[in-house]
Amino acid sequence: MALTALVKDDNGSTDGMRSYSQTNSALKDSEIIQSVGTKSFSTNAQNNAQFEPTNVTEVRSFKNLSELKTLTSLLAMHLSRETRSIIFSEIDYLLDPNDFDISEDSLISPESFQSYLRFLTYYPSVCPGNLGVAFSGDLFAVWLEEDGDNEKLLNIEFLPEDHVKCSFSNKKETKLEEAFSYVGPMKRLEKTLAPYSLMDFRPYVI
Amino acid sequence: MSTQKYNRPPIVQAVFEVRFDGDSNKRIMERIVKKLSSRYPNTEQEHTWNFQIDGEKAPEVTQSPVAAGYKLSSSEKTDVVLIKPNSFAVVRHAPYEGWDVFKEEFENVWSVVKKICGFRPVTRLALRYINRLDIPLPSTKHEVPGILEESDYINIAVVVPKDIVPAFNRYNIEFASTTSREFKYTVRTGPAPAPLVDHFSIVLDLDVYKDIDLPQDESAVFSVVEELREEKNYLFENFVTDRAKKLFEREI
Numbered sequence: 235m236a237l238t239a240l241v242k243d244d245n246g247s248t249d250g251m252r253s254y255s256q257t258n259s260a261l262k263d264s265e266i267i268q269s270v271g272t273k274s275f276s277t278n279a280q281n282n283a284q285f286e287p288t289n290v291t292e293v294r295s296f297k298n299l300s301e302l303k304t305l306t307s308l309l310a311m312h313l314s315r316e317t318r319s320i321i322f323s324e325i326d327y328l329l330d331p332n333d334f335d336i337s338e339d340s341l342i343s344p345e346s347f348q349s350y351l352r353f354l355t356y357y358p359s360v361c362p363g364n365l366g367v368a369f370s371g372d373l374f375a376v377w378l379e380e381d382g383d384n385e386k387l388l389n390i391e392f393l394p395e396d397h398v399k400c401s402f403s404n405k406k407e408t409k410l411e412e413a414f415s416y417v418g419p420m421k422r423l424e425k426t427l428a429p430y431s432l433m434d435f436r437p438y439v440i
Numbered sequence: 441m442s443t444q445k446y447n448r449p450p451i452v453q454a455v456f457e458v459r460f461d462g463d464s465n466k467r468i469m470e471r472i473v474k475k476l477s478s479r480y481p482n483t484e485q486e487h488t489w490n491f492q493i494d495g496e497k498a499p500e501v502t503q504s505p506v507a508a509g510y511k512l513s514s515s516e517k518t519d520v521v522l523i524k525p526n527s528f529a530v531v532r533h534a535p536y537e538g539w540d541v542f543k544e545e546f547e548n549v550w551s552v553v554k555k556i557c558g559f560r561p562v563t564r565l566a567l568r569y570i571n572r573l574d575i576p577l578p579s580t581k582h583e584v585p586g587i588l589e590e591s592d593y594i595n596i597a598v599v600v601p602k603d604i605v606p607a608f609n610r611y612n613i614e615f616a617s618t619t620s621r622e623f624k625y626t627v628r629t630g631p632a633p634a635p636l637v638d639h640f641s642i643v644l645d646l647d648v649y650k651d652i653d654l655p656q657d658e659s660a661v662f663s664v665v666e667e668l669r670e671e672k673n674y675l676f677e678n679f680v681t682d683r684a685k686k687l688f689e690r691e692i
Contacts, residue, residue, distance in 0.1 A: 247568070247626065247647055248455050248457045248529070248566035248567070248568035248647045248649060300482070300513075300517055303516055303517035303518075304517050304533070307452075307517060307518055307533035307534050307535075308452065308534065308635045309534070309574075309635040309636060310518070310533070310534040310535040311448045311449055311450065311451070311534045311535050311536070312448060312574070312636065312692065313535075313692070314692045315535075318535070322516060348635075351635075352635070352636065352637050355635075355636050355637070356636070356637040356638075358692070396637060420637070421637065421638075
């Protein structure tokens with residue numbers, strides 16, 4: 235019996251996705267050609283300068299970047315053009331295959347990134363923040379609220395399944411007035427941070 | 441350029457697909473890939489592997505992998521082109537930026553394919569739109585009162601005896617029919633994982649196509665595509681409720 239590894243579309247569906255029974259997984263977006271042996275890929279990178287991932291590290295960072303962009307497209311209709319552009323610019327920077335150094339940089343956990351996207355849609359008035367990657371691969375964002383000599387710094391690390399690890403500090407004239415941390419569901423963040431408004435925080439350039 | 445009807449179009453994927461009579465060989469597919477590479481810089485190649493399974497022996501590859509097609513994608517991963525020996529498909533992932541933008545995209549790809557392959561009889565034209573309705577759950581911060589009833593949002597329902605099945609949380613519906621203009625269509629719907637917090641999602645997948653009596657003249661082909669779109673829109677507007685449409689109209 236000869237078997238072919240290429241999954242055929244038996245129900246005559248228009249290409250792009252297979253039957254609906256597979257649509258749910260496709261919507262998670264491993265999609266379209268994942269069922270076949272992907273043997274090679276290349277990219278010309280964004281500026282169309284020829285870029286060919288030549289080693290394992292470059293391939294991994296490139297694949298990670300692709301996966302995160304695909305995840306973003308799943309809820310892109312709920313993000314403004316500006317927010318989406320900021321997110322892409324941040325992850326392009328963090329995972330630039332030309333600069334990625336496996337000894338210093340971490341790939342971004344897709345589960346953490348999903349929590350971040352869900353955070354942005356749950357708190358749609360919050361700006362995306364400046365992004366970084368923890369050694370664990372979890373994404374974190376940093377925001378700052380400044381008022382004269384007063385400074386409030388907020389750091390949120392996005393854990394899988396809509397959980398966050400948050401630290402907050404409030405300085406007045408360089409003196410630490412208060413600080414606290416929180417680990418738990420992102421939905422409780424608004425109450426945890428009361429009376430500070432999440433919306434007042436702006437991205438903090440690290 | 442026409443404006444979009446909805447601020448949050450629920451389209452997760454829009455697919456335009458053309459199937460041809462006869463296969464392209466690998467060299468022709470590679471030429472198409474090369475020609476499209478500036479717009480779609482990321483290329484993945486797919487292969488078909490043939491295995492022989494014989495009793496208790498380990499599966500054995502019986503021939504070298506065969507080039508089955510290419511997947512090209514834009515740098516943002518939102519635009520994808522699938523090149524196969526007897527078809528090509530243009531896929532737009534969310535955010536959908538309107539028919540005019542999508543149409544321009546597939547017309548450009550069509551033009552490249554036509555120049556490289558020459559005339560090939562068209563055997564099937566299709567538009568497939570996979571929509572996902574993201575519905576806020578009641579009693580959350582979205583303050584939607586009452587109980588979530590799917591029939592408030594979509595006009596396709598599972599009918600079961602309530603005394604035997606008072607509630608269920610998973611179903612799939614698929615049906616096929618023909619429009620008044622004799623276009624065939626398949627509809628698939630069912631719950632899907634919700635990408636938003638405190639939401640419930642339903643997929644509405646509309647696949648409208650024509651595979652008989654197709655014109656071969658290019659302008660007539662594009663007229664058929666416009667008709668497919670009209671039929672797809674008519675179906676969509678009738679399968680979702682006004683309450684669902686309000687969700688798509690909300691500003692971001």
